[in-house]
Amino acid sequence: MAHLQGEARARYVQGMFARIAGRYDLMNRLMTGGQDVRWRRYVIRQAHLPPVGRLLDIATGTGEIAWEGLRQHPGIQAVGGDFTIEMMLAGRRDPQRQAIHWLAADTLALPFPDDTFDAVTSGFLMRNVVDMPGAFQEQARVTRPGGRVVVLESSPPKKNLLRPFIRLHLNVVIPTLGRLIAGDGEAYRYLPDSTQQFHDPKSLAEMMRRAGLVDVHYRLFMFGAIAIHAGRKPE
Numbered sequence: 001m002a003h004l005q006g007e008a009r010a011r012y013v014q015g016m017f018a019r020i021a022g023r024y025d026l027m028n029r030l031m032t033g034g035q036d037v038r039w040r041r042y043v044i045r046q047a048h049l050p051p052v053g054r055l056l057d058i059a060t061g062t063g064e065i066a067w068e069g070l071r072q073h074p075g076i077q078a079v080g081g082d083f084t085i086e087m088m089l090a091g092r093r094d095p096q097r098q099a100i101h102w103l104a105a106d107t108l109a110l111p112f113p114d115d116t117f118d119a120v121t122s123g124f125l126m127r128n129v130v131d132m133p134g135a136f137q138e139q140a141r142v143t144r145p146g147g148r149v150v151v152l153e154s155s156p157p158k159k160n161l162l163r164p165f166i167r168l169h170l171n172v173v174i175p176t177l178g179r180l181i182a183g184d185g186e187a188y189r190y191l192p193d194s195t196q197q198f199h200d201p202k203s204l205a206e207m208m209r210r211a212g213l214v215d216v217h218y219r220l221f222m223f224g225a226i227a228i229h230a231g232r233k234p235e
């Protein structure tokens with residue numbers, strides 16, 4: 001289903017995440033060996049939030065990045081926005097995440113004025129959107145001058161000695177876990193497929209620059225299978 005485009009892709013992604021919402025956090029831990037916790041901590045460090053700043057985590061899902069922002073900076077206002085209500089409902093069941101301001105929102109039409117947030121973060125959003133340049137432009141628009149846009153995203157396997165093992169993990173291990181744990185092998189075939197068809201980190205960085213962000217840089221994790229990009233909105 002990773003080949004879908006436009007509105008058909010958006011509907012498929014929304015329905016897929018609605019189906020797997022209840023086991024989403026558990027599957028993330030299993031698929032990554034718990035490394036996803038480390039990645040979210042790094043995302044928030046790269047956001048450079050002030051003590052009483054404002055954070056928007058778009059495509060927040062169950063709110064894990066937004067909650068990490070509150071954990072590191074208890075004085076901030078953290079807004080978690082998503083267009084899949086079921087994911088946010090699953091996150092709201094965690095008592096620790098009650099401080100998040102939950103909001104139904106589409107990353108291509110964010111319901112906020114210009115220059116609202118000190119940082120905008122996202123996790124595993126960009127490979128699912130139908131208009132990546134438009135999504136980056138919206139994120140930059142609602143970020144205040146000097147604020148940060150930080151993106152956690154998977155990356156296609158690099159051509160090295162580890163590539164066969166990474167492809168085995170993506171194409172066999174993850175769908176098997178999805179079928180056994182989440183009861184949805186199809187969803188966990190789409191996720192690896194969308195990773196392997198996604199842009200490489202250099203291309204994603206260039207897309208962020210074209211959206212008007214500066215000082216764009218990225219760091220790779222998990223043998224290059226994960227990239228965290230950060231860019232700054234000019235003053």
